[in-house]
Amino acid sequence: MQLKDFSFIAPTVEAELILRAIETVISPEKIVQSLAQTGSVEERKRKLPSQLTVCLVIAMSLWASDSMGTVLKNLVQGLNRQWTRLGQYWKAPSSSSISEARQRLGCRVMSQLFEKIVRPLGTPQTPGAFLGGLRVMAVDGTVLDVPDSTANARVFGYPGSRKGTSSLPR
Template sequence: MYFVLAMCLFSGQGYEEVGRLLTQGLERERRWSKTWRVPTSGAIGRARLRLGAEPMKALFARVCRPVALPATTGAWFRGLRLVSVDGTTFDLPDTQANAAFFGRPGTGRGQG
Protein backbone atom coordinates (compact mmCIF):
# COMPACT_ATOMS: atom_id res chain seq x y z
CA MET A 1 0.00 0.00 0.00
CA TYR A 2 2.73 2.46 0.95
CA PHE A 3 4.50 1.95 -2.35
CA VAL A 4 1.36 2.54 -4.44
CA LEU A 5 0.52 5.67 -2.45
CA ALA A 6 4.13 6.87 -2.76
CA MET A 7 3.93 6.40 -6.53
CA CYS A 8 1.09 8.93 -6.50
CA LEU A 9 3.09 11.38 -4.40
CA PHE A 10 6.22 10.97 -6.54
CA SER A 11 4.49 10.51 -9.89
CA GLY A 12 7.43 11.85 -11.87
CA GLN A 13 9.79 9.21 -10.49
CA GLY A 14 10.43 5.62 -11.55
CA TYR A 15 9.75 2.57 -9.39
CA GLU A 16 13.32 2.29 -8.11
CA GLU A 17 13.51 5.95 -7.10
CA VAL A 18 10.15 5.71 -5.31
CA GLY A 19 11.50 2.68 -3.42
CA ARG A 20 14.64 4.59 -2.50
CA LEU A 21 12.62 7.60 -1.32
CA LEU A 22 10.40 5.37 0.82
CA THR A 23 13.31 3.68 2.56
CA GLN A 24 15.97 6.40 2.75
CA GLY A 25 15.17 7.44 6.32
CA LEU A 26 14.90 3.92 7.70
CA GLU A 27 18.63 3.18 7.70
CA ARG A 28 19.33 6.41 9.58
CA GLU A 29 16.81 5.33 12.21
CA ARG A 30 18.39 1.86 12.36
CA ARG A 31 15.19 0.23 11.15
CA TRP A 32 16.56 -1.16 7.91
CA SER A 33 19.29 -3.62 6.96
CA LYS A 34 22.25 -2.17 5.05
CA THR A 35 22.35 -5.31 2.90
CA TRP A 36 18.86 -4.68 1.50
CA ARG A 37 18.71 -3.13 -1.97
CA VAL A 38 15.79 -1.49 -3.75
CA PRO A 39 14.30 -4.06 -6.14
CA THR A 40 14.58 -3.42 -9.85
CA SER A 41 11.72 -1.79 -11.74
CA GLY A 42 11.00 -5.13 -13.42
CA ALA A 43 10.76 -6.96 -10.09
CA ILE A 44 8.44 -4.30 -8.68
CA GLY A 45 6.25 -4.41 -11.79
CA ARG A 46 5.95 -8.21 -11.62
CA ALA A 47 5.11 -8.06 -7.91
CA ARG A 48 2.37 -5.50 -8.59
CA LEU A 49 0.89 -7.76 -11.27
CA ARG A 50 0.87 -10.71 -8.86
CA LEU A 51 -0.76 -8.61 -6.16
CA GLY A 52 -3.49 -7.23 -8.40
CA ALA A 53 -6.00 -4.51 -7.58
CA GLU A 54 -7.78 -6.22 -4.68
CA PRO A 55 -5.72 -4.65 -1.83
CA MET A 56 -6.41 -1.14 -3.16
CA LYS A 57 -10.09 -1.96 -3.64
CA ALA A 58 -10.24 -3.22 -0.04
CA LEU A 59 -8.52 -0.09 1.27
CA PHE A 60 -10.87 2.15 -0.71
CA ALA A 61 -13.95 0.27 0.55
CA ARG A 62 -12.71 0.49 4.12
CA VAL A 63 -11.75 4.16 4.34
CA CYS A 64 -13.51 6.09 1.58
CA ARG A 65 -16.51 7.95 2.94
CA PRO A 66 -18.22 11.21 1.99
CA VAL A 67 -16.90 14.12 4.03
CA ALA A 68 -20.17 16.05 4.02
CA LEU A 69 -23.06 14.94 6.20
CA PRO A 70 -26.68 15.76 5.30
CA ALA A 71 -26.48 18.74 7.69
CA THR A 72 -23.23 20.15 6.22
CA THR A 73 -23.95 23.67 4.99
CA GLY A 74 -22.81 24.39 1.43
CA ALA A 75 -22.20 20.77 0.48
CA TRP A 76 -25.57 20.26 -1.20
CA PHE A 77 -27.53 21.80 -4.05
CA ARG A 78 -31.18 20.88 -4.47
CA GLY A 79 -30.67 17.68 -2.53
CA LEU A 80 -27.56 16.59 -4.44
CA ARG A 81 -24.09 16.32 -2.92
CA LEU A 82 -21.63 18.69 -4.60
CA VAL A 83 -18.41 17.02 -5.75
CA SER A 84 -15.37 18.03 -7.75
CA VAL A 85 -12.72 16.31 -9.82
CA ASP A 86 -9.14 17.44 -9.43
CA GLY A 87 -7.88 16.75 -12.95
CA THR A 88 -5.40 14.05 -11.95
CA THR A 89 -4.20 12.01 -14.90
CA PHE A 90 -2.46 8.66 -15.02
CA ASP A 91 -0.11 7.20 -17.60
CA LEU A 92 -1.34 3.81 -18.79
CA PRO A 93 0.22 1.26 -21.10
CA ASP A 94 -0.80 1.81 -24.72
CA THR A 95 -2.82 -1.38 -25.12
CA GLN A 96 -5.98 -2.17 -27.06
CA ALA A 97 -7.70 -3.21 -23.82
CA ASN A 98 -6.94 0.16 -22.18
CA ALA A 99 -8.04 2.07 -25.29
CA ALA A 100 -11.31 0.11 -25.40
CA PHE A 101 -12.02 0.71 -21.71
CA PHE A 102 -10.77 4.29 -21.22
CA GLY A 103 -10.84 5.66 -24.77
CA ARG A 104 -8.16 7.95 -26.11
CA PRO A 105 -7.64 11.62 -25.39
CA GLY A 106 -8.86 14.06 -27.99
CA THR A 107 -6.64 16.60 -29.69
CA GLY A 108 -7.18 20.08 -31.04
CA ARG A 109 -7.58 18.49 -34.49
CA GLY A 110 -10.20 15.90 -33.60
CA GLN A 111 -10.40 12.49 -32.01
CA GLY A 112 -7.26 10.88 -30.54
Protein backbone atom coordinates (compact mmCIF):
# COMPACT_ATOMS: atom_id res chain seq x y z
CA MET A 1 0.00 0.00 0.00
CA GLN A 2 1.36 3.40 -0.92
CA LEU A 3 1.27 6.22 1.60
CA LYS A 4 -1.17 8.29 -0.48
CA ASP A 5 -3.75 5.45 -0.41
CA PHE A 6 -3.68 5.10 3.38
CA SER A 7 -6.57 6.39 5.44
CA PHE A 8 -8.22 5.49 8.75
CA ILE A 9 -11.68 4.05 8.24
CA ALA A 10 -12.22 3.12 11.87
CA PRO A 11 -10.71 4.68 15.02
CA THR A 12 -8.92 1.43 15.80
CA VAL A 13 -6.51 -0.60 13.69
CA GLU A 14 -6.18 -4.34 14.18
CA ALA A 15 -3.10 -5.37 16.15
CA GLU A 16 -2.05 -7.80 13.41
CA LEU A 17 -1.85 -4.98 10.86
CA ILE A 18 0.22 -2.83 13.21
CA LEU A 19 2.61 -5.69 13.97
CA ARG A 20 2.99 -6.41 10.26
CA ALA A 21 3.79 -2.73 9.64
CA ILE A 22 6.42 -2.79 12.41
CA GLU A 23 7.99 -5.93 10.93
CA THR A 24 8.13 -4.25 7.52
CA VAL A 25 9.98 -1.18 8.76
CA ILE A 26 12.08 -2.57 11.63
CA SER A 27 13.84 -5.76 10.62
CA PRO A 28 15.18 -8.13 13.29
CA GLU A 29 18.66 -7.57 11.83
CA LYS A 30 18.47 -3.82 12.59
CA ILE A 31 17.51 -4.56 16.17
CA VAL A 32 20.38 -7.04 16.57
CA GLN A 33 22.82 -4.49 15.10
CA SER A 34 21.61 -1.79 17.49
CA LEU A 35 21.92 -4.15 20.45
CA ALA A 36 25.45 -5.11 19.43
CA GLN A 37 26.56 -1.51 18.82
CA THR A 38 25.35 -0.41 22.25
CA GLY A 39 26.61 -3.49 24.09
CA SER A 40 23.09 -4.36 25.24
CA VAL A 41 23.09 -8.04 24.30
CA GLU A 42 22.27 -10.24 27.30
CA GLU A 43 24.99 -12.53 28.58
CA ARG A 44 22.64 -15.34 29.56
CA LYS A 45 19.43 -16.77 28.17
CA ARG A 46 16.39 -15.01 29.61
CA LYS A 47 12.62 -15.28 29.35
CA LEU A 48 12.59 -11.79 27.94
CA PRO A 49 15.58 -11.41 25.60
CA SER A 50 16.81 -7.94 24.62
CA GLN A 51 15.45 -8.24 21.09
CA LEU A 52 11.94 -8.92 22.37
CA THR A 53 12.29 -6.13 24.95
CA VAL A 54 12.96 -3.65 22.12
CA CYS A 55 9.78 -4.84 20.39
CA LEU A 56 7.90 -4.52 23.67
CA VAL A 57 9.01 -0.90 24.16
CA ILE A 58 7.78 -0.07 20.66
CA ALA A 59 4.48 -1.91 21.20
CA MET A 60 3.94 -0.22 24.58
CA SER A 61 3.84 3.15 22.87
CA LEU A 62 1.16 1.87 20.50
CA TRP A 63 -1.03 0.27 23.19
CA ALA A 64 -0.33 2.64 26.08
CA SER A 65 -3.64 1.93 27.83
CA ASP A 66 -2.91 -1.81 28.19
CA SER A 67 -0.77 -3.40 30.89
CA MET A 68 2.82 -4.36 30.02
CA GLY A 69 1.94 -8.03 30.48
CA THR A 70 -0.99 -7.82 28.07
CA VAL A 71 1.08 -5.98 25.48
CA LEU A 72 3.85 -8.58 25.78
CA LYS A 73 1.45 -11.53 25.39
CA ASN A 74 -0.15 -9.96 22.32
CA LEU A 75 3.27 -9.15 20.93
CA VAL A 76 4.56 -12.70 21.27
CA GLN A 77 1.40 -14.11 19.69
CA GLY A 78 1.47 -11.61 16.82
CA LEU A 79 5.13 -11.45 15.80
CA ASN A 80 6.61 -14.07 13.52
CA ARG A 81 9.18 -16.57 14.80
CA GLN A 82 12.09 -14.75 13.12
CA TRP A 83 11.47 -11.95 15.61
CA THR A 84 10.82 -13.75 18.84
CA ARG A 85 12.66 -17.09 18.50
CA LEU A 86 10.78 -18.35 21.54
CA GLY A 87 9.74 -21.95 22.14
CA GLN A 88 6.09 -22.91 22.09
CA TYR A 89 6.09 -23.40 25.87
CA TRP A 90 7.07 -19.81 26.63
CA LYS A 91 5.54 -18.37 29.79
CA ALA A 92 5.08 -14.62 30.14
CA PRO A 93 7.38 -13.08 32.77
CA SER A 94 6.03 -11.09 35.71
CA SER A 95 5.57 -7.33 35.48
CA SER A 96 8.64 -6.77 37.68
CA SER A 97 10.72 -8.92 35.29
CA ILE A 98 9.45 -6.82 32.40
CA SER A 99 10.47 -3.63 34.23
CA GLU A 100 13.93 -5.05 34.95
CA ALA A 101 14.35 -6.04 31.29
CA ARG A 102 13.48 -2.50 30.21
CA GLN A 103 16.00 -1.08 32.67
CA ARG A 104 18.72 -3.47 31.43
CA LEU A 105 17.98 -2.45 27.86
CA GLY A 106 18.28 1.28 28.57
CA CYS A 107 17.60 4.09 26.12
CA ARG A 108 20.76 3.91 23.98
CA VAL A 109 19.41 0.96 21.97
CA MET A 110 16.19 2.80 21.14
CA SER A 111 18.15 5.92 20.11
CA GLN A 112 20.45 3.82 17.92
CA LEU A 113 17.48 2.07 16.30
CA PHE A 114 15.77 5.42 15.72
CA GLU A 115 18.87 6.73 13.93
CA LYS A 116 18.97 3.62 11.70
CA ILE A 117 15.32 3.64 10.70
CA VAL A 118 13.72 7.07 10.78
CA ARG A 119 13.82 8.95 7.51
CA PRO A 120 11.42 10.99 5.42
CA LEU A 121 9.11 8.71 3.42
CA GLY A 122 7.79 11.25 0.93
CA THR A 123 9.54 11.52 -2.42
CA PRO A 124 9.18 14.31 -4.99
CA GLN A 125 6.61 12.02 -6.67
CA THR A 126 4.46 11.77 -3.51
CA PRO A 127 1.51 14.16 -3.93
CA GLY A 128 1.66 17.00 -1.40
CA ALA A 129 5.08 16.05 0.01
CA PHE A 130 6.90 18.95 -1.68
CA LEU A 131 5.94 22.51 -2.49
CA GLY A 132 8.19 24.73 -4.62
CA GLY A 133 10.98 22.14 -4.40
CA LEU A 134 10.92 22.10 -0.57
CA ARG A 135 9.69 19.26 1.64
CA VAL A 136 6.43 20.14 3.40
CA MET A 137 6.83 19.84 7.18
CA ALA A 138 4.39 20.17 10.06
CA VAL A 139 5.34 21.19 13.56
CA ASP A 140 2.76 20.62 16.27
CA GLY A 141 2.53 22.88 19.29
CA THR A 142 4.69 25.65 17.88
CA VAL A 143 3.97 29.29 18.65
CA LEU A 144 5.44 32.03 16.52
CA ASP A 145 5.83 35.51 18.01
CA VAL A 146 5.17 38.44 15.72
CA PRO A 147 5.38 42.15 16.50
CA ASP A 148 2.17 43.72 17.82
CA SER A 149 1.03 45.82 14.90
CA THR A 150 -2.28 46.55 13.21
CA ALA A 151 -1.15 44.74 10.04
CA ASN A 152 -0.13 41.61 11.98
CA ALA A 153 -3.36 41.72 14.00
CA ARG A 154 -5.36 41.65 10.73
CA VAL A 155 -3.40 38.65 9.43
CA PHE A 156 -2.75 36.62 12.59
CA GLY A 157 -5.36 37.88 15.03
CA TYR A 158 -4.96 37.68 18.81
CA PRO A 159 -5.14 34.83 21.30
CA GLY A 160 -8.64 33.64 22.08
CA SER A 161 -8.55 34.73 25.74
CA ARG A 162 -10.82 37.35 27.28
CA LYS A 163 -9.55 40.91 27.44
CA GLY A 164 -7.38 41.42 30.48
CA THR A 165 -6.48 37.75 31.00
CA SER A 166 -3.76 37.63 28.33
CA SER A 167 -0.24 38.95 28.61
CA LEU A 168 -0.52 40.30 25.07
CA PRO A 169 -1.93 43.78 24.46
CA ARG A 170 -5.31 44.14 22.82
